Amino acid sequence: SQELEQSPQSLIVQEGKNLTINCTSSKTLYGLYWYKQKYGEGLIFLMMLQKGGEEKSHEKITAKLDEKKQQSSLHITASQPSHAGIYLCGASSRDSNYQLIWGAGTKLIIKP
Amino acid sequence: DARVTQTPRHKVTEMGQEVTMRCQPILGHNTVFWYRQTMMQGLELLAYFRNRAPLDDSGMPKDRFSAEMPDATLATLKIQPSEPRDSAVYFCASGFFPNRGGYTFGSGTRLTVV
Numbered sequence: 536s537q538e539l540e541q542s543p544q545s546l547i548v549q550e551g552k553n554l555t556i557n558c559t560s561s562k563t564l565y566g567l568y569w570y571k572q573k574y575g576e577g578l579i580f581l582m583m584l585q586k587g588g589e590e591k592s593h594e595k596i597t598a599k600l601d602e603k604k605q606q607s608s609l610h611i612t613a614s615q616p617s618h619a620g621i622y623l624c625g626a627s628s629r630d631s632n633y634q635l636i637w638g639a640g641t642k643l644i645i646k647p
Numbered sequence: 648d649a650r651v652t653q654t655p656r657h658k659v660t661e662m663g664q665e666v667t668m669r670c671q672p673i674l675g676h677n678t679v680f681w682y683r684q685t686m687m688q689g690l691e692l693l694a695y696f697r698n699r700a701p702l703d704d705s706g707m708p709k710d711r712f713s714a715e716m717p718d719a720t721l722a723t724l725k726i727q728p729s730e731p732r733d734s735a736v737y738f739c740a741s742g743f744f745p746n747r748g749g750y751t752f753g754s755g756t757r758l759t760v761v
Contacts, residue, residue, distance in 0.1 A: 575736075578738070580751065581749075583749050632702075634692060635692065637690040640689060
């Protein structure tokens with residue numbers, strides 16, 4: 536069955552610094568999704584990547600999908616307190632019948 | 648902005664009671680998911696529907712959980728009888744498949760079974 540490894544599990548970053556979160560699949564992906572969650576709230580959709588080598592940006596957040604479509608990275612530039620939360624990657628593939636499989640999440644804390 | 652609406656937001660109930668959670672997906676979306684989130688297990692898929700037909704409910708304990716979509720504007724998740732281990736946040740999400748964008752999540756129902 537498909538697994539989605541997300542790293543790191545948690546991250547403490549000084550405000551203003553850059554950071555990267557990774558998401559790796561054991562199988563080729565159909566779609567890779569990045570979501571953000573604040574405690575007690577629902578998941579907020581950030582970006583979806585489908586093509587190998589694709590890169591998308593939203594404000595100071597950039598996500599990339601590698602050519603093999605098995606690994607994605609989420610990069611935050613000049614982090615701000617508003618970036619704090621839990622980042623989750625989700626992925627679908629033909630093998631999973633296009634159901635979403637989820638990583639365990641990365642808890643991001645921004646130190647002022 | 649279109650949103651997925653879940654009710655209730657919070658529910659505290661006694662063990663053995665029936666619990667029903669409701670979800671109004673975004674109009675036009677053809678896929679609806681029910682997820683459960685706990686600290687220990689993270690996000691778990693319980694069931695999902697496409698065009699109102701159940702596609703997969705293998706993540707649900709069949710003896711006590713049931714999920715239905717009586718019409719395109721309503722999805723329900725029922726637990727009967729509820730147990731303390733069911734305490735979690737239950738999320739509904741909707742989207743369009745083949746996917747043209749991300750799936751939209753509701754704010755969740757925080758269930759506490761005492």
